[in-house]
Amino acid sequence: MNIVIIEDEPKTAKSLENLILDLKPEAEIIGWYDSVESSVAALSKAQPDLIFMDIQLADGLCFEIFKSVTISCPVIFCTAFDQYSIEAFKSNGVDYILKPFSRDDIWEALKKVDELKNFFQKNATPDLNDLLNKLNPSAGKTSFLVYKNLKYTTVQTDDVAFFYIKNDSTFLVTFDRQEFPLTQTLTQVASLVSAKQFFRVNRQYLVNFKAVKEIEHYFLRKLYIRLAVETPDKLFINKEKSHAFFSWLEDR
Structure with missing residues (x-):
C-alpha cells in the first residue's frame, strides 16, 4: 500500500x-x-492508495x-480541530x-480502510435491489400502540421526542411530555x-432529530446534547460516535 502524508x-x-x-x-x-x-502538484502526477491529511x-x-485535483483514494484526516468533520467526510474521508x-x-x-477495501472487493457487482434499498431507506414505523391507565392508544412516531430505557424497560416520551411504556x-425500536x-446516542437513548436543541463540546471529546424535551439523564455521545452523529444531523 502506497501512502502519502500531508x-x-x-x-x-x-x-x-x-x-x-x-x-x-x-x-x-x-x-x-x-x-x-505542493500537495496539488504531487497528486496531479500520481495518487497513492491512501492519504493521511492534516486540515490546516x-x-x-x-x-x-x-478543488484543484480529483482524489480517488480514501483519506484519513488527522487534525487538532474538530469543527471540520462534516466537510472532511464529504471529501473522501473514511x-x-x-x-x-x-x-x-x-x-x-x-x-x-482494510475493511472497506475487502467489502468492495467482495461486492464488486452489488445486488441492484439491495443498492436501491440503501439509497431509499424505509420511512420506518409511523405509530406505536401503547397501554396506560387501563387504556390502549396510538402515538404517532413523529410525536415522539425520544425513546429511553428505565429500570430495564423501554419508554417513549412525546413532545408534550407524556410517557408510555x-x-x-430499545434495540428493536x-x-x-x-x-x-x-x-441512538448511547445505550439508553434514541432521539428524534426534531428534538435536538443544542450540542456542546464536553470533557474527553464527548458531545453534550440538550433536547427540546428534558431527559431524565444528561445525554452524552462519546468521541467514537460523534462523527456519525454530525453526519446524521447533516443528512437532511
Whole structure:
C-alpha cells in the first residue's frame, strides 16, 4: 500500500510515519507534503492508495486541494480541530482523528480502510435491489400502540421526542411530555423507526432529530446534547460516535 502524508508539522509527520510503518510494515510512504500547493502538484502526477491529511496546512485549508485535483483514494484526516468533520467526510474521508493521536487511533483507522477495501472487493457487482434499498431507506414505523391507565392508544412516531430505557424497560416520551411504556426493547425500536429520523446516542437513548436543541463540546471529546424535551439523564455521545452523529444531523 502506497501512502502519502500531508502534514505541515515535521515532527508530527515523522511520528505518523513511524506509527504507520510499525502497524503496517508492508506499507510504503511515498511522499510527505506540507502545503496545499505542493500537495496539488504531487497528486496531479500520481495518487497513492491512501492519504493521511492534516486540515490546516502551511498555506491554507486542505479542502483547497480537492478543488484543484480529483482524489480517488480514501483519506484519513488527522487534525487538532474538530469543527471540520462534516466537510472532511464529504471529501473522501473514511476517518477523522483528533490530535494528539495514539497508536490505537491509527490502528483503528487503518483497519477501517482494510475493511472497506475487502467489502468492495467482495461486492464488486452489488445486488441492484439491495443498492436501491440503501439509497431509499424505509420511512420506518409511523405509530406505536401503547397501554396506560387501563387504556390502549396510538402515538404517532413523529410525536415522539425520544425513546429511553428505565429500570430495564423501554419508554417513549412525546413532545408534550407524556410517557408510555413499550413492550419492545430499545434495540428493536431502533430497527423499526427511520434511521434518518432517530439516532441512538448511547445505550439508553434514541432521539428524534426534531428534538435536538443544542450540542456542546464536553470533557474527553464527548458531545453534550440538550433536547427540546428534558431527559431524565444528561445525554452524552462519546468521541467514537460523534462523527456519525454530525453526519446524521447533516443528512437532511
